[in-house]
Amino acid sequence: MSTTDTQIANMALSAAGARSTIADITVNDGSVEWYQTNLHYATTRDAVLRMANWNFATKFINATLLKALPGTPENQTIPTTSGWLPSYPAPPWLYSYAWPSDCVRVRKIMPQFYTGMAGTPIFSTSNNVAPSWGGPPVRFLVSSDLDMASGQQITIILTNQPSPVLCYTVQTTNPALFDNGFQDAFLDALTAKLAFALSGNVALANQRIKEANDSLRQAQAMDGNEGLTINDVTPDWIAARGSNGVNYAGGPGYLAQPYAPFFGGW
Numbered sequence: 001m002s003t004t005d006t007q008i009a010n011m012a013l014s015a016a017g018a019r020s021t022i023a024d025i026t027v028n029d030g031s032v033e034w035y036q037t038n039l040h041y042a043t044t045r046d047a048v049l050r051m052a053n054w055n056f057a058t059k060f061i062n063a064t065l066l067k068a069l070p071g072t073p074e075n076q077t078i079p080t081t082s083g084w085l086p087s088y089p090a091p092p093w094l095y096s097y098a099w100p101s102d103c104v105r106v107r108k109i110m111p112q113f114y115t116g117m118a119g120t121p122i123f124s125t126s127n128n129v130a131p132s133w134g135g136p137p138v139r140f141l142v143s144s145d146l147d148m149a150s151g152q153q154i155t156i157i158l159t160n161q162p163s164p165v166l167c168y169t170v171q172t173t174n175p176a177l178f179d180n181g182f183q184d185a186f187l188d189a190l191t192a193k194l195a196f197a198l199s200g201n202v203a204l205a206n207q208r209i210k211e212a213n214d215s216l217r218q219a220q221a222m223d224g225n226e227g228l229t230i231n232d233v234t235p236d237w238i239a240a241r242g243s244n245g246v247n248y249a250g251g252p253g254y255l256a257q258p259y260a261p262f263f264g265g266w
Contacts, residue, residue, distance in 0.1 A: 003175050009037045012187055016195035040193040048186045049169055050105045051216055056179050059170040063097035099155035105169045108137035109159050181219025188212035
């Protein structure tokens with residue numbers, strides 16, 4: 001039987017030394033255990049999702065265009081000024097794309113087709129073979145902007161790539177999809193949060209934070225072995241600057257580290 005949210009919550013409560021468990025994470029029973037579990041459950045799950053390129057939480061979509069700089073194929077209007085306008089993507093970018101509603105972290109932006117040169121795809125559709133997707137990831141920046149319709153602040157993705165494929169970590173809420181490595185890391189992290197919140201036991205909370213980070217290291221290695229592994233060694237002086245620097249944002253090298261920082265203790 002698949003593990004449920006309530007079972008994960010109760011395992012964390014038990015490990016945190018709580019006085020009681022909860023009957024259903026979706027039903028408020030008035031207990032402090034239920035309140036603290038609901039306060040920390042989703043945010044901790046999403047934090048652990050952000051901390052590795054979990055294969056089970058990988059999603060690809062065609063990015064949704066929000067803005068294109070005048071003069072690009074997508075926006076052939078004639079500029080009314082020589083300066084930048086708020087209706088343009090933020091400089092120096094050509095395009096802005098929507099942040100998916102179920103995204104917790106963007107991993108990489110890829111061209112629709114990898115050609116090796118301008119022109120035709122690797123394979124011809126006349127041979128009844130689909131064109132080769134992908135190609136080297138391209139530079140991008142996660143930023144914010146005002147929604148043109150509502151005027152509300154929104155998260156956006158800036159890049160110079162037209163019609164890109166977006167690869168990201170999807171907000172996975174179904175515990176039946178969690179792999180064992182993720183569940184172990186999530187359980188340890190949630191236990192640490194609950195131990196501190198329910199009893200103020202700093203020693204126990206810090207011990208479970210250490211175990212969560214150990215679980216993350218092991219899970220990252222195992223998850224990496226399930227996919228394409230690239231053995232690029234990054235010098236310490238480059239890694240210290242936050243660059244794994246061979247390629248851009250999510251390829252065989254990163255402008256940011258491939259994994260987020262580990263959990264800190266109290």
